[in-house]
Amino acid sequence: MPRTISANVTLSLDGFAAGPGGDMSWLVETALHEQCASGFAGYCRGVDTVLLGRTNYEGFHGFWPAVADDPAADARSRALSRWLDAVEKVVVSRTLDEATWTNARVVRDLEATVATLRAGDGQSVAVLSSVSVIQALLAADLLDELRITRVPAILGEGLPFRADGLPRSSWALESLQTIPTGAVVSVLRRR
Known part of the structure; x- marks a missing residue:
């Protein structure tokens, strides 16, 4: 059975994945809420390969490795840090020559890489906010x-988040969860 290619993204009501200058402060309350954090941890348990663009790779690599041993970090964040360190990381970039994080590699051809990953053994492949x-x-x-x-x-x-010229596609709602912060988590599956 082919591996599932999944994407996880957080968006504002008006469809932005980041604010001006890359500002992410607007999503912190929701991301740290127990219900949301627990759901994301469950999502990650089914993933053994992560696809990242260069910007997210550099941001994740600049932040997450130190969290594993940070006594001020909560247990879930330390576990996520260890998972991110151990998981295969495939960085899609036209400008980056090498990825120095453990188990990371740079690729140029996204479509060929996804075809190879899909045909290989393993759990789901996830795109984390890229x-x-x-x-x-x-x-x-x-x-x-x-x-x-x-x-x-x-x-x-x-x-x-939106891109012009995308092909038409149809999606089915697999699950819907409301978070007490007012956020809604939708899991959609390709029909």
């Missing part, structure tokens, strides 16, 4: 599942 990678997968009709957390914030500007 909008450019998610858009490219949608454009190539290679995404099986979307996990969207919609946060009740209007940003007005920033990094938009």
Whole structure:
């Protein structure tokens, strides 16, 4: 059975994945809420390969490795840090020559890489918030599942999730969860 290609992204009500200048402060309350954090930890348990764009790879690599041994970090964040260190990380980039994080490698051809990953053994392959990678997968009709957390914030500007010229596709709601912060987590499966 082919591996599932899944994407996880958090969006504002007006469809932005980040605010101006990459601001992510608008999603912190929701991301740290026990219900949301627990759901994300469950999602990660089914993933053994992560696809990241260069920007997210550099941001994750600059933050997460130190969290594993940080006594001030909560147990779930330390576990996520260890998981991110151990999981296979495939970085899609035209400009990065090497990835120095444990179990990370750089690829140029997203479609060929996804075909190889899909045909291989293992658990799901996940894109963690890398909008450019998610858009490219949608454009190539290679995404099986979307996990969207919609946060009740209007940003007005920033990094938009939508991309013009995507092929038409149909999705079925697999699950829906509300978070007490007012956020809604939708898991959509490709029909």
